[in-house]
Amino acid sequence: MTENEIRLPRVMLWKNPLEFPKIVKNPAPYFKNLLDENGGAAEVMMTNRYALMTDRADLIRHVLQKNHKNYIKTSIVRDILSKQTGMGLLTSDGDYWLKQRRAIQPGFHRKRLQGISEVMIDEIQSYMEDKFDQLAASEEVVDLYKEMLYLAFRVVSKSLFGEHVNENELEVIDETVSNGQQIVVDEIRKPFIKPWLYLSGAYAKNKRLRGKSDELILDIIRDRQKSKAKHNDLLDMLLETEYEDGTKMTEQQLLNEALILYVAGHETSAVAMSWIWYMLGQHPDVEEKLYQNVMDVLGTDRNPSFEGLRELGYPLQVIEETMRLYPPAWIVDREPLEDDNYNGIPIKKGRDVICLIYGVHRNPKYWENPEVFNPERFTPENKKKQEPYSYIPFGGGPRLCIGNNFALMEMQFALSMMIRRYKIEIIKDQEVDINPLITLRPRYGLKAIIRKR
Numbered sequence: 001m002t003e004n005e006i007r008l009p010r011v012m013l014w015k016n017p018l019e020f021p022k023i024v025k026n027p028a029p030y031f032k033n034l035l036d037e038n039g040g041a042a043e044v045m046m047t048n049r050y051a052l053m054t055d056r057a058d059l060i061r062h063v064l065q066k067n068h069k070n071y072i073k074t075s076i077v078r079d080i081l082s083k084q085t086g087m088g089l090l091t092s093d094g095d096y097w098l099k100q101r102r103a104i105q106p107g108f109h110r111k112r113l114q115g116i117s118e119v120m121i122d123e124i125q126s127y128m129e130d131k132f133d134q135l136a137a138s139e140e141v142v143d144l145y146k147e148m149l150y151l152a153f154r155v156v157s158k159s160l161f162g163e164h165v166n167e168n169e170l171e172v173i174d175e176t177v178s179n180g181q182q183i184v185v186d187e188i189r190k191p192f193i194k195p196w197l198y199l200s201g202a203y204a205k206n207k208r209l210r211g212k213s214d215e216l217i218l219d220i221i222r223d224r225q226k227s228k229a230k231h232n233d234l235l236d237m238l239l240e241t242e243y244e245d246g247t248k249m250t251e252q253q254l255l256n257e258a259l260i261l262y263v264a265g266h267e268t269s270a271v272a273m274s275w276i277w278y279m280l281g282q283h284p285d286v287e288e289k290l291y292q293n294v295m296d297v298l299g300t301d302r303n304p305s306f307e308g309l310r311e312l313g314y315p316l317q318v319i320e321e322t323m324r325l326y327p328p329a330w331i332v333d334r335e336p337l338e339d340d341n342y343n344g345i346p347i348k349k350g351r352d353v354i355c356l357i358y359g360v361h362r363n364p365k366y367w368e369n370p371e372v373f374n375p376e377r378f379t380p381e382n383k384k385k386q387e388p389y390s391y392i393p394f395g396g397g398p399r400l401c402i403g404n405n406f407a408l409m410e411m412q413f414a415l416s417m418m419i420r421r422y423k424i425e426i427i428k429d430q431e432v433d434i435n436p437l438i439t440l441r442p443r444y445g446l447k448a449i450i451r452k453r
């Protein structure tokens with residue numbers, strides 16, 4: 001350590017055996033408090049080594065944006081997640097990542113999203129008619145989180161493959177993606193469980209499912225390659241993608257990227273939608289304002305549209321404020337390639353940096369009354385006053401979420417179409433808590449009764 005280096009406080013999580021199980025169960029608020037008490041940065045002993053954890057916007061900006069070349073994804077992504085998805089946009093680094101990002105980025109540009117917007121609206125509409133209307137008629141208590149998960153899954157599927165995928169195929173892909181995510185969570189949370197995963201046949205099941213779903217997706221890709229028809233979907237975009245040297249993606253690359261879009265793009269949106277309904281349930285004034293805004297702009301019959309989103313406004317504020325308090329991706333982590341230093345804070349090679357999005361979004365340095373839900377924070381004027389990197393639900397720098405506009409559009413459509421058709425009653429006195437796994441899921445789901453307005 002040199003003279004000018006700041007010595008960061010060091011924390012060992014298991015020092016306090018009484019607290020430890022609580023921390024493991026719900027680390028997000030614990031880490032937030034820890035950083036509040038330690039000036040926003042601390043070295044925290046994770047399983048067997050220290051990591052630098054921070055909820056300081058300037059330090060996060062340094063890592064994700066200003067000196068991003070010195071940082072790669074951590075071993076969790078390289079060794080665990082990539083086993084499920086293969087190498088692709090989310091899981092690679094360096095030259096390969098840049099090549100894929102440059103190739104795929106145009107698929108998420110405004111014009112493409114405009115095409116996909118119609119597929120999305122159709123899917124949300126048919127989901128409401130096929131499923132939500134029936135749930136409303138039954139007045140049963142449902143788990144909204146599960147419903148939002150299925151809705152988001154269908155939206156991603158149809159945005160990827162259009163009408164090319166049927167219900168049975170959807171089920172196979174859904175089961176495979178969920179199973180893969182469970183394995184990832186188990187391997188991260190309980191590294192000692194691996195032998196059991198072998199013995200119990202969990203890995204074999206995972207492999208079997210993957211084989212089935214890979215075949216199915218490859219069939220769709222091959223069919224599409226043979227046909228000359230144009231579809232307004234992400235698969236067309238992936239198929240048309242050309243690298244700078246004029247070559248195209250191989251079948252394996254197409255498969256990996258398709259799986260990555262599934263994994264990255266459905267649970268995140270579903271988690272956000274669940275917390276939005278929860279927040280509306282807690283804040284009837286906001287719910288009423290939202291309903292009025294949608295009725296004033298769209299009335300009862302007109303569906304939202306890509307071009308019309310600007311007119312709406314308030315749904316986006318509600319979505320953004322919810323993702324401040326409940327960021328679906330609650331941490332972003334990186335590994336430094338070389339020793340680095342930010343204003344005296346040493347960032348050592350071999351020690352992961354954990355950017356606590358949950359913490360920076362609730363940091364009183366950047367937010368007045370941070371625990372209070374207030375969509376007014378996200379009016380266009382107020383957004384301009386926000387400190388850079390104090391609001392990063394989609395990450396930041398060159399690895400900013402490629403699906404951010406896709407997700408915001410999807411959520412605005414779903415929220416405005418559903419709020420005018422249904423009154424969702426969140427069951428009172430149920431236990432609601434966060435479960436910070438890969439995403440910030442509601443731990444016990446979210447029980448609600450759906451009623452038609």
Ligand code: HEM
Nearest residue numbers: 089090264265268269328329393394395399401402403407
């Ligand atoms: C509310 C919804 C979403 C949230 C909160 C979210 C959040 C994030 C975050 C924080 C990252 C950066 C991870 C990092 O820097 O390590 C990311 C990356 C990514 N997201 Fe999203 N995401 C959402 C929806 C989507 C959707 C809908 C898609 C695709 C259809 C998508 C595809 C991706 C991909 C491919 C990456 C990797 C980009 C790269 O490294 O170049 N995401 N997302």
